[in-house]
Amino acid sequence: MEFTFLGIRIKIGFLFLWLVTVLLCFNIGEEIKLGILFSLLHEAGHLTAIITLKERPKELSFGLFGMTIKRQHDLSQNYKNEIITALAGPVTNYILAVLFIAFRQTAGSEIMLKAALINIILGTFNIMPVFSLDGGRALEACLKLSFDSDKSEKILKAVSFFTLVIMMSAGIYILISSRYNFTLLAVSVYLIVLLFVKG
Numbered sequence: 001m002e003f004t005f006l007g008i009r010i011k012i013g014f015l016f017l018w019l020v021t022v023l024l025c026f027n028i029g030e031e032i033k034l035g036i037l038f039s040l041l042h043e044a045g046h047l048t049a050i051i052t053l054k055e056r057p058k059e060l061s062f063g064l065f066g067m068t069i070k071r072q073h074d075l076s077q078n079y080k081n082e083i084i085t086a087l088a089g090p091v092t093n094y095i096l097a098v099l100f101i102a103f104r105q106t107a108g109s110e111i112m113l114k115a116a117l118i119n120i121i122l123g124t125f126n127i128m129p130v131f132s133l134d135g136g137r138a139l140e141a142c143l144k145l146s147f148d149s150d151k152s153e154k155i156l157k158a159v160s161f162f163t164l165v166i167m168m169s170a171g172i173y174i175l176i177s178s179r180y181n182f183t184l185l186a187v188s189v190y191l192i193v194l195l196f197v198k199g
Helices: 014-025 030-052 079-107 110-126 134-146 149-178 183-198
Strands: 002-005 008-012 057-063 066-071
Touching (some): 030 079, 030 110, 134 149
Parallel strands (some): 008 057
Antiparallel strands (some): 002 008, 057 066
8 A cells, every 4th residue: 555645755564554453353462452553653763863954855654664764865865864863763762761761650561661662662673883783873974083994894894793693692591591582682683684785
């Protein structure tokens, strides 16, 4: 499904509609529902930053992994704006985490603690200095403020690879300890593949 709203192209993929249907029809864990909700709010943080900086999104795509924003201008237009935009998503998660912790102090609900923890995990994961994550985008923009494009790319790849090796090691440890949880390992492998594809 595709349409235009306020001059912005909106694309809603079949897999996104399928996911919404599954969430409405089946009784899946509340952690997954909260994770999807806070991932969308994370992307809304990016979108808010883009609009606040007086840029205009070109396209919003809704797919299996949430919302993707395509901008009118690429990173080379304004590195400082790119840093702000990249960090806006994780900052949104951290603000939500603080709010849920504050609400838990008054309401005493365990769901508030769970929501805070999910936001902390999302924010921390996305802020890591890895290519294709928000932290990697912010690091790339910072490097390009000081170095030429080739040197910036080399530093970003080295930092990304080092971080991913640590993530993979943690993923292997979690898999061996739990005997079933391979999530971090799978994500690490996926990000390494993306890094080598870029290289």
